[in-house]
Amino acid sequence: MAKLKNYIVSLDDVSTVEELKAALRERRLVGVTQLTLNGRNWGDAVAHTLARSPHMATVRVLDLSENQLTDDAVIALAQSPHLSQLRTLRLQRNHIGDAGLIALAQSPHLSKLTELELYRNRIGAAGVQALSTSTNLTQVTKLRLYRNQLGPEGGAALVAGKALVNLQLLDIDHNELGDAGIIALTKAQHLSQLTALNLSNNNIGPDGIKALADDEQLSNLTHLDLSDNDVGVVGAKALAESPYLRSIVTLNLSSTNIDADGVSALANSPVLANTERLDLRSNAIGDAGLSALAQSAHVTNLKALLLNDNAIGDAGVQALTTSTSLGNLAVLYLAENAIGDAGATSLANSSNLGQLQELDLWGNQLTRSSQEAFGHSPTLNNLVLLDLGISDDDDEDDIF
Numbered sequence: 338m339a340k341l342k343n344y345i346v347s348l349d350d351v352s353t354v355e356e357l358k359a360a361l362r363e364r365r366l367v368g369v370t371q372l373t374l375n376g377r378n379w380g381d382a383v384a385h386t387l388a389r390s391p392h393m394a395t396v397r398v399l400d401l402s403e404n405q406l407t408d409d410a411v412i413a414l415a416q417s418p419h420l421s422q423l424r425t426l427r428l429q430r431n432h433i434g435d436a437g438l439i440a441l442a443q444s445p446h447l448s449k450l451t452e453l454e455l456y457r458n459r460i461g462a463a464g465v466q467a468l469s470t471s472t473n474l475t476q477v478t479k480l481r482l483y484r485n486q487l488g489p490e491g492g493a494a495l496v497a498g499k500a501l502v503n504l505q506l507l508d509i510d511h512n513e514l515g516d517a518g519i520i521a522l523t524k525a526q527h528l529s530q531l532t533a534l535n536l537s538n539n540n541i542g543p544d545g546i547k548a549l550a551d552d553e554q555l556s557n558l559t560h561l562d563l564s565d566n567d568v569g570v571v572g573a574k575a576l577a578e579s580p581y582l583r584s585i586v587t588l589n590l591s592s593t594n595i596d597a598d599g600v601s602a603l604a605n606s607p608v609l610a611n612t613e614r615l616d617l618r619s620n621a622i623g624d625a626g627l628s629a630l631a632q633s634a635h636v637t638n639l640k641a642l643l644l645n646d647n648a649i650g651d652a653g654v655q656a657l658t659t660s661t662s663l664g665n666l667a668v669l670y671l672a673e674n675a676i677g678d679a680g681a682t683s684l685a686n687s688s689n690l691g692q693l694q695e696l697d698l699w700g701n702q703l704t705r706s707s708q709e710a711f712g713h714s715p716t717l718n719n720l721v722l723l724d725l726g727i728s729d730d731d732d733e734d735d736i737f
Contacts, residue, residue: 343370344370344395345369345370345373346366348374352377353379354379357374357379357383357387358386361390366390366392366393367392368395369396370396370397370398371396372393372399372400373398374401374404375400375401375402375403375404376404377403380405381405381406381410383410384413384414387399387401388413388416388417388420391419392419393417395422397423398424399420399423400427401427402429402430402454403429403430406428406433407433407434408433408435408436408440410431410437411428411433411441412437412440415443415446415447417446420446421448421449424449424450424451425451425454426441426447427454428455428458429454429456429457429458432458432459433459434460434461435460435463435464436464437458437460437464438460438468442470442471442473442474442500443471444474447473447474450474451476451478452477452478453480453481455481455482455485456482457483457484461485461486461487461490462488462490465482466494466495466498469497469499469500470497471498475500475502476503477500477503478505478506478530480501483509483537484510485509485512487509487512487514487518489515491512492517492519493522495522496521496522496524496527499527501528502527502530503530504528504530504531506531507528507531507534507535509535509536510536510538511537511538514536514540514545516540519548520545523548523551525554528554528555529557530557531558532557532559533559533561534558534560534562536561536562537563537566538564538566539566540567541567542572543567543572545566546576547572549579549582550575550582551579551581555581556583558582558585559584560587561585561589562589563589564589564616565591568594568595569593569594569595570595570596570598570602572599573593576606577602577606578606582608583607584611585609585612586611586613586614587616588615589616590615590616591616591619591620591643592619594620595617595620595626596620596621596623597622597625597626597629599622600620600622600626600629601625601626601629604629604635604636605629605635607635608635609633609639610635610638612636612639613638613641614639614668616643617644617647618643618646619645619646621647622644622647622648623647623648623653624650624652624656625653626647627649627653627656627657628653628656630660630663631657631663632656633662634662637662637663639665640666640667641667642666642668642669643668643670645670646673648675649671649675649676650674651676651677651679653680654676654680655679657684658689658690660689663689664689667693667719668695669695669696670695671696671698672698672701672724672726673701675701675702676701676702676703677703678702678703678706678707680701681698681701681707682710684696685711685713685714685716685717686710686714686715687716687717691718693719694719694721694722695720695721695722697722699724699726700726701725701726703726705727707725
């Protein structure tokens with residue numbers, strides 16, 4: 338087949354399945370390479386209609402998210418010989434269970450799929466096992482299954498076979514994997530192509546974190562999200578001691594029960610050497626933790642540092658403003674801490690933070706004097722967003 342040019346058609350005037358059928362009869366989808374029908378809530382009828390149409394033969398990207406599709410709809414798509422050119426299939430936010438994913442995995446027509454979006458459905462371990470052992474879906478590089486029903490068994494099922502050997506992005510947050518599911522994942526020997534892994538909100542504790550840290554196949558990871566898990570100081574130290582997690586560009590550790598000792602371990606480790614975005618929101622690192630980060634020789638590449646809700650006061654901020662390692666920061670979030678005017682003034686006058694473009698200090702203990710300090714800042718000339726949490730009608734003595 339000759340190389341197809343990208344041809345996207347707008348069907349904004351089509352509001353029912355009957356009108357879609359009319360559009361097909363009128364040949365409006367002939368030659369289309371990308372078809373988006375998301376958010377229509379049309380039910381299974383839309384899938385059956387498209388599955389029967391030979392005009393789908395050129396479609397590379399199909400988006401049927403938010404259509405109340407069931408397994409029956411997905412089975413129809415999987416059995417259609419007209420979808421053999423699909424590269425991307427988006428079925429998120431529907432009512433799809435194991436039977437639907439099993440049908441996709443067994444389809445001889447979908448062997449060119451590289452991106453599969455199935456998040457916010459009802460898929461469990463049986464579905465992902467069929468996917469992982471499929472002889473057809475072996476080219477998938479991006480897989481999003483977050484907010485399904487995988488459970489601990491899902492971790493093992495996901496790596497039961499080697500169909501996902503080309504996987505580069507895996508998003509399975511909110512699946513109740515637990516330590517058992519994570520440990521099962523790390524025992525696989527074929528996930529070495531992964532560069533992005535999202536495990537947020539999966540009831541993972543220190544044992545699961547240690548298994549990740551000891552997994553050599555994760556040495557190519559550049560994006561790791563462990564937010565809303567129980568990492569704690571033990572898990573933080575395991576990450577810090579990992580000889581493999583040295584390529585992380587974005588690291589999300591928000592709401593992970595990390596304190597000053599945990600951050601100190603990370604700060605003294607080359608695990609942060611390539612990190613550009615570090616999210617530590619809603620922990621308890623305090624002034625000591627921020628001081629450790631500020632003094633670290635491994636954070637020179639940081640461009641975004643998110644520290645909201647961390648019991649940080651003026652002492653921690655002053656350590657940050659005198660740091661010679663954080664000069665590349667463009668984004669700094671310090672909302673909902675215990676910072677006063679002294680800390681804010683030190684930020685406004687810092688000669689080391691001249692690259693800052695976004696600074697959030699909402700929800701601290703600031704008065705008008707902080708506002709005046711930033712108004713006369715000699716160094717923060719690149720700021721495009723500054724939130725002090727002080728409205729125009731506040732009295733000078735109000736503290737926020």
